[in-house]
């Protein structure tokens with residue numbers, strides 16, 4: 228069964244279809260249709276932005292629509308970039324920025340952020356590393372919005388990790404080269420899609436959506 232996915236982000240479409248592999252659901256990009264009904268993603272929350280993406284397309288097509296809004300939240304930056312993750316390097320123009328620009332901005336802000344590196348007496352005890360890591364703690368958040376017959380449903384997921392000092396790896400998209408999920412020592416970009424699709428924020432949220440869709444439209 229084909230369902231519109233209200234995005235033209237190829238990375239997301241690829242990941243979400245991989246996450247639904249083995250089911251009878253296929254997510255398709257609305258292409259030009261999304262441009263006609265496009266809205267500014269200026270909401271204060273992932274839910275609001277996800278709704279803003281899905282609702283106009285649902286009204287235009289009367290078909291079931293899924294959208295997803297996601298972001299990266301870094302503790303030392305008080306939760307930034309958050310809902311602004313896609314446009315972080317271009318906040319004042321509102322235009323999307325490239326992944327490289329966003330990563331550079333994130334890393335340079337983290338360099339300037341107060342570093343609780345631990346005192347010298349902690350050196351070698353492991354405490355200093357633990358304190359340093361805490362300042363680079365971050366989470367990815369994913370929120371799916373599903374609208375069918377005018378009814379709106381949300382499904383959320385998150386994954387915690389730490390931001391590296393330099394980008395590593397070439398897989399994934401967005402901030403993946405600088406995000407190491409908890410329990411691993413490689414970035415999402417190095418770990419590749421099999422591991423990412425098992426533990427990511429999007430995997431957690433899409434599992435909840437999958438359970439709901441399979442109950443609503445069993446094969």
Ligand code: IMP
Nearest residue numbers: 295296297298299312313400401402403
């Ligand atoms: P949006 O949900 O399309 O508004 O954009 C979310 C933005 O958050 C992306 O453009 C990325 O910058 C970031 N982001 C969200 N999820 C991921 C992910 O799985 N990997 C890397 N970056 C992500």
